[in-house]
Amino acid sequence: MPSAPLVGLPSDRKQIGLHPFQAVGEKYIRAIVDGAQCVPVLIPSLTPSLDLRDLLGRLDGLLLTGAYSNIEPHHYGLEPSYAGNLHDPARDGTTLPLVPLAIEMKVPVLAVCRGLQEVNVALGGTLYQKVHEAGDYDDHREDLNATLDDQYGPAHPVRLAPEGLLAKIAGAPEADVNSLHGQGVRDLGIGLRVEATAPDGLIEAVSLASNDSFLLAVQWHPEWKVRENPFYLGIFQAFAAACRTRAEQRA
Numbered sequence: 001m002p003s004a005p006l007v008g009l010p011s012d013r014k015q016i017g018l019h020p021f022q023a024v025g026e027k028y029i030r031a032i033v034d035g036a037q038c039v040p041v042l043i044p045s046l047t048p049s050l051d052l053r054d055l056l057g058r059l060d061g062l063l064l065t066g067a068y069s070n071i072e073p074h075h076y077g078l079e080p081s082y083a084g085n086l087h088d089p090a091r092d093g094t095t096l097p098l099v100p101l102a103i104e105m106k107v108p109v110l111a112v113c114r115g116l117q118e119v120n121v122a123l124g125g126t127l128y129q130k131v132h133e134a135g136d137y138d139d140h141r142e143d144l145n146a147t148l149d150d151q152y153g154p155a156h157p158v159r160l161a162p163e164g165l166l167a168k169i170a171g172a173p174e175a176d177v178n179s180l181h182g183q184g185v186r187d188l189g190i191g192l193r194v195e196a197t198a199p200d201g202l203i204e205a206v207s208l209a210s211n212d213s214f215l216l217a218v219q220w221h222p223e224w225k226v227r228e229n230p231f232y233l234g235i236f237q238a239f240a241a242a243c244r245t246r247a248e249q250r251a
C-alpha cells in the first residue's frame with residue numbers, strides 16, 4: 001500500500017519587511033489535506049528555479065494556487081503591463097515551465113484562478129489584463145470591502161461542457177461558483193478544451209483535450225471551505241484519485 005500522495009504547491013514570493021518570503025495560502029494546503037487526503041509539499045519559487053524535472057519525478061500531483069499577483073504580460077506577448085499591476089516573476093519562472101513538464105511527465109495538475117491563467121499562458125494562450133474593460137464581459141472581481149464569506153460565496157453559475165470532467169463531477173449541466181479575478185482567458189492555449197463558461201461567455205474552466213493525463217484548471221476557488229460544498233469537494237477528490245494512481249505507479 002503506497003503512502004499518501006505528495007502534492008506540490010508552488011509558492012508566491014512576497015516581500016515582508018526587508019526580506020523576501022515564500023508563501024502559500026493556508027486554505028490551499030488545508031484543501032489538499034482535508035479535501036484530497038494527500039500530503040502538501042511547498043515548492044519554493046526561486047530564481048533560477050529548482051530542478052523542476054527532478055522535483056516532479058518525486059511528486060504525485062501539482063496544485064497551482066490563486067494569487068493576487070498577475071502573470072507578467074510579456075509571457076503572452078501582448079501589450080505592456082498596466083501601471084500598478086502586481087507581479088511575481090519568481091512564481092512565473094517556476095509555474096510556467098512546470099505546466100508543460102507536468103503534462104509531459106503525466107503528473108496530475110489542479111489549477112485554481114491564477115493557476116488556470118498559468119496553464120493557459122504556459123500552453124501558448126493569452127489573457128485579458130482587465131476582463132471588466134474587455135467589452136461584453138461582466139465584472140468578475142470580488143468586493144474587497146465584503147467579508148471573506150461574501151467574497152468567496154456563490155457569484156454566478158457556470159455552464160458545464162456536456163461529457164466534460166466537471167459535468168461528471170457535478171452530475172448536472174450547471175453549478176454555482178465564486179468569482180475573484182480581474183484577468184481571464186482570451187485565446188485558449190494549445191491542447192486545451194473548455195470545461196465551463198460563465199453566463200457572459202468567459203471561459204471558466206479547461207482540461208486537456210487529449211485526456212493523456214489529469215489536468216483541470218478552474219477560474220473559481222474550490223478550495224474555499226472545500227468540505228462544505230459537494231461540487232468543490234468532488235473536484236479535489238477527482239484530483240486526489242489521479243494522484244493516488246500516480247503514487248501507485250511510482251511505488
Ligand SMILES: N[C@@H](CCC(=O)NCCCC(=O)O)C(=O)O
Nearest residue numbers: 066067068069113114181182183
Ligand atoms: N490575480 C489574478 C488571479 C486571481 C486570483 O487568483 N485571486 C486569488 C486571491 C487570493 C486567493 O484566494 O488565493 C486575477 O486577478 O485574475
